[in-house]
Amino acid sequence: MTKVKASLICCFFILFVQYSLAQQITKIAPGIWKIVYGEQEKIKPGDFKEKPLENELNKMAASENGPAFLKYIKYNVEQGGIVAELPLEDNERIYGFGLQVNTLEQRGMRREIRTNSWIVGNIGFTHAPLPFYISSKGYGVLVNSSRYVNFYLGSQHKLAKSISIKQQVEETSGTQSPGDSPSALYNKNYKSSNTVEIQVKGAKGIEMLVFDGPSMKNVIERYNLYSGGGALPPLWAMGFKYRAKNTFNATEVASFSSYFREKHIPCDMFGLEPGWQSAAYSCSYAWNKKNYPNPDSLLNIMHNRNYKLNLWEHAYVHPTSPIFDSIVPYSGDYAVWKGAVPDFVLPQTRKIFGDYHNKNFIQKGVAAFKLDECDAAYYHEANAEWSFPDIAKFPSGLDGEQMRQLLGYLYQKTILDEYQKVDLRTMLEVRASYLFAAPFNAALYTDMYDHASFVRMIVNSGFSGLNWSPEVRQTSSENDLIRRLQTTLMSSHMVVDCWFLKNLPWYQFNRDKNNNDELLPNRFELEAKAKNLIELRMSFIPYLYAAFAKYHYTGTPPFRALVLDYPDDKEVWKIDNQYMMGESIMCAPFIDGASTREIYFPEGIWYDFNSNKKYEGGKKYTITMTLDEIPMFVKEGTILPMAKPVEYITKETVLDVTCRLYGNCDGKTIQLFEDNGHTFDYTKNQFNWINLSWKKNKGTINRVGNYKKQHYKITSWQPIN
């Protein structure tokens, strides 16, 4: 071979290697770019996602080329996995990573994206950890992987940048003092670095999706629309839900459920816990014949009382289950609680599991399920067999690590597909979720119970297309009970989960006393307070349902951090104990039974929902509220539709609505969403937007759409000054 030939071949080879190692950027939708580098994983979370809501996505303004940093991403394939390095600007902030528990603003943190039922320190484990963050610079980065993904958010400095470290050290203290405690010793008194390092464990390549803004709110809207649009639960799911003790038999369920109807306390869903099954850990998905000898008759009773029945289960299939033999060939090679772990990646598995649920429960009128334990629980308890190990193998080719991240998502999908087949919407409760779950009618819940974390989880859920349910169980005091009830009212899913309480929590909030029938002397007073709150939730149904419809069609999260609405107000950047509910209500829960707290009001005038007292925005106030007052504040210029509470929602329900006018509403309009509330007809254009406008002291109602029936009757307009 001549020298020329050899060097030509060499050049081609170098070019080929460089080309094949270069990242490839493709625009996949307006304002969304896919960046691919290196060898790709065979199965990715995006393979299971719903179709984007394209029409709505196309309506969003988007830049042509995306954020400038796309060109400056560096990659390294290391033994432990691929590492991508993305630049961070000095004043850039980071939010997101799914249902984070401990922290709102994430810069300076390490985030390990690993599904787990319990936080482990503050490293990022949660029921729904998403490898997806949103930057205050108005873009979002998502890693389309079900491997463990680690993010270093400016939390580590490379030695190569030692000059800047030197400068920083000089700027701050210069020399270090010895420190008299571990925290003083390890105190980080320098700035975070200007790099995000993303490591996909064990992978040789990476796929990232980058979502354009320009605002952070636009980023999450784009992500939600790309995922298939935000969830639109059935109308009944806006109401109140109760879950009864797991040991109750059919007679006890029937008699307990009459309580709400006799006392005229609204309740739409009644949930059964593990005891309904013949085996629950793992699950048989078959009625316990001794305690539930005639399930059809119980279903009849519950339906006649207008309850939606919800059944608890998890995905681990007990050897006595009717589906065990057929599902074993499509399951992982490790058991959980001696049960098979279905590989929901495979259509055959989804068919076996789905058909069985459809025929035996959905067609019989079971309206919803609580999908427990799909979060690979108790990772930190090394002796617990609460999940399959990372070394498990599944027939689809996934390993345990990948299945751990995907199980919650795939389990929801399997059940939701069955409801779709019978054209019924449901509202699941679920303990794990993952990327692209925005369209799922489901709310996440937990066994954790810290009230402040519950509120922070509402705030964080808005960055991730997730619904979060800060459920109420036992409490430490009457105040704690009422304040927690208020928080669950001000969330996407109002549920009291009494799976270990024999009596109502407002009859006795202490767990042991409750189960010993030691009822509180003032229980009826507490009952009246609980009833008021549940009725208030029912009054909010038109407002909340419209907020969910907007979530569906525009992607705007119904519950979201203040920083999404007021990005330029520095004061709200770190606020993790106040949030927006719908378009114009700010919630500021009182934690741990407190009656006084500090509340920050963003720009504008805000009305106390209880007293109509006005607060001028841009300031902090110390506010005291009695237990009869709920910490909600309404933005001036809001037309707030409030329904006369009903005890439950049916297909025929018509809600009487009063429009409250807060301050000057001249020229203002709000919209209500009206459809049949329980099927998917809205996807076939069977819905109305009702425009409620106020002009020159007169209200007008304008229905736009194809839906023929009416579920809202506007009865009055009520100015509030």
Ligand code: GAL
């Ligand atoms: C838990 C779940 C609780 C309850 C319980 C029943 O793991 O989080 O809400 O359902 O199981 O055993």
